[in-house]
Amino acid sequence: MNIPVYLDNNATTPMDPSVLEAMLPYFVEKFGNAASRNHPFGWVAEEAVDYAREQVAKLIGASEKEIIFTSGATESDNLAIKGVFEMYHEKGNHIITTVTEHKAVLDACKHVEKLGGKVTYLPVKEDGLVDLAELEAAMTPETILVSIMYGNNEIGVVQPVKEISAIAHKHGALFMTDAVQAVGKIPVDVNADGIDLLALSAHKIYGPKGVGALYVRRKGPRVKVTAQMDGGGHERGMRSGTLNVPGIVGLGKACELCMQEMESEAIRLSALRDKLQAELTVLEESYVNGNQEHRLPHVANISFKYVEGEGLMMAMKDLAVSSGSACTSASLEPSYVLKSLGLSDDLAHSSIRFGLGRFTTEEEVDYAIEVTKKSVTHLRELSPLWEMFKEGIDLDSIEWAEH
């Protein structure tokens, strides 16, 4: 077992060695520009990109012509939202999203608002899922796009994507999803799910950083986005810039591996995750955040009440996890995702996200359980709130001196 143990696979994943192997020839030996149409160097690169395009398309049930390579999911989200807004502004100016989206989606929506667009930020239910009736009620004749993430990065809940896309389509809007956390982890099919645009990233699926893709539907309906990067007209004019051939080859290989391993990995990881969760919720006053039925197989977000998340992570220094506590930020605001579930601030401050991955072993999960239990117990001994709780004092009855 390697110490420290990495359980932050929602932040990024280590690259699979076979992905690296696939990429290596494309740095020095096969260095051509995929847009060089007149010599073998360009052809070799183009062939590699075409093959990767097929690998990516296959994983999400798309056609290779519908894949636009980008620098990552942040760019894909921006291209989809700003690009749809600009392309369809004559049809309407309204976009619907949710408050628990990734910042790339939220900030792209904020940008659209500055351009005169209207954006509805739907709240979510206590379990993190979108209320379909609220979505339906928010739809207007002006709505051109519904952008709702597939699986959440902090709590792992999986949205009812089929139902959401059906509502969007019924009202003549396009459906876009940030599927960064879901693609390669659970079956995602753009046709079965009714997806018109989909953002994905390589580094969350054991591929390299700095490369991702945007799926843009070509049939029923044919979707277009206005380019956000002008230049040589690459990627069917939607994303200019010389293609990152080694990165794209890596993304393709990563998708192929996910295709092969996803099913068995989902079973293995959900069993490990369930074990972790069962063992840790044995601790008094610990709560699992988010819907436990509709969620990704590899994530557990748990609040350990009366212990502060950052302090806890410091105690678990040989365990790499992340916390909803934002003690390091100047704002002192804890995670907006957890808060939008209706979690009180103190529970949001007390949360830890455990993200398992392809290289996580049972031994590591056992280690994580042991270290977490020990650290929570240790910090509770240091916690005045825990002492008060044990004495039966209602913490809500105390007038805290806010600072």
Place this chain on the structure above:
Amino acid sequence: MAYSEKVIDHYTNPRNVGTLDKASHKVGTGLVGAPECGDVMRLQIQVDDNNVITDAKFKTFGCGSAIASSSLATEWLKGKSIDDAMKIDNMDIVEELALPPVKIHCSVLAEDAIKAAINDYRVKNGLEAIVSEKVHH
């Protein structure tokens, strides 16, 4: 963000964790911060007849820097008169623990806890509470 060695030392081996008898008139208790803000400190002092602090205990809910700040505060308080203790400045804590700017509020909280504990003791013993004029930035 990397923590300084002193923060890690206090965090790993916190000094004077515990609880003194809140009801005793020889004990002053300061409880500052709020759970919503992610840190709560409780600092207690035991004072003898010469107004000298003979014991200090803390419990803190918060990040490593908050725990280290309160641990350090208890160390500094022991043996000091309550008048001298009142002079402990949050910037002394920042300096000693090499806290980065985002963690300065932890030291402010520790200073507030010290003052609150002393004032609690003073009020219990028929003295006036001392209002701090200091404005934290």
